Amino acid sequence: MKGISRLILALPILGLLCAALIGGYVLQHPKKSVSSTPSVGLQNLNPAEVTANSKLPGNIRKATGGPFKSKEDIIAKATNKDALGPNNKLSGRVEAVFMTHGEFEKRAGVMTGSPGQRFDVDNSKEVWVVVVGGEFDSTWRSNPSGIEIPPTKWIMSVYDATTGETLSVQTGPGDWPDTFFEPSK
Numbered sequence: 001m002k003g004i005s006r007l008i009l010a011l012p013i014l015g016l017l018c019a020a021l022i023g024g025y026v027l028q029h030p031k032k033s034v035s036s037t038p039s040v041g042l043q044n045l046n047p048a049e050v051t052a053n054s055k056l057p058g059n060i061r062k063a064t065g066g067p068f069k070s071k072e073d074i075i076a077k078a079t080n081k082d083a084l085g086p087n088n089k090l091s092g093r094v095e096a097v098f099m100t101h102g103e104f105e106k107r108a109g110v111m112t113g114s115p116g117q118r119f120d121v122d123n124s125k126e127v128w129v130v131v132v133g134g135e136f137d138s139t140w141r142s143n144p145s146g147i148e149i150p151p152t153k154w155i156m157s158v159y160d161a162t163t164g165e166t167l168s169v170q171t172g173p174g175d176w177p178d179t180f181f182e183p184s185k
Contacts, residue, residue: 061160061167063100063124068161071096071128077164078130078157085136093133095181101125101167104158108170111180118168126161133176149173156180 075096077083084090099107102123109115136152150173158167 060120060122061101061125062122063126064162066126066162068098068126069128069159069164071098074128074130074159074164077159078132078155084132084155088136089134091133091135093176094130096128096130097181098126098128098161101127101158104129107180111177121167127167128159128161129156129180130159131156131177131180136171 075094078096079090079094081088100123101118101121104127105115105117105123131154133154136155152171152173154172154176156170156172156177158169159165160167
């Protein structure tokens with residue numbers, strides 16, 4: 001009971017402190033206290049001018065035009081036992097396709113039924129897409145439901161065609177992803 005009465009006495013003091021802080025902010029920043037929106041952006045900048053002068057972040061992976069990693073090098077990277085894990089069995093089936101990241105997104109969308117898009121990779125960026133078949137341990141996948149996950153039958157890796165850096169990895173428990181390799185209609 002004593003704590004509640006102290007709280008009730010403290011509320012008016014807290015209200016006065018809040019009012020003083022807000023009032024001080026308004027006095028320091030009178031333009032920010034105006035309720036009508038100005039015709040120009042923050043700090044009196046013209047939004048059209050800001051857009052025209054803006055630069056994309058440095059991490060956007062754009063098309064390079066080469067030189068590109070060879071198909072053999074990319075396949076060797078994708079089938080590396082150290083990268084795949086010790087308990088995995090390769091079936092020997094491997095396909096590698098050179099394409100743009102936009103084409104990859106389009107084909108992956110047809111394959112999965114839901115289009116995906118990465119905003120940190122330009123659609124014109126050249127990539128190698130490699131699908132490796134086999135039986136792969138699926139214990140690394142997130143499984144909060146507790147339902148048994150069937151083993152992965154293929155792994156699809158997307159590599160930056162210039163650097164060989166892995167951009168994304170997808171897996172599938174089902175059949176070989178033939179729909180991915182069919183040309184887009």
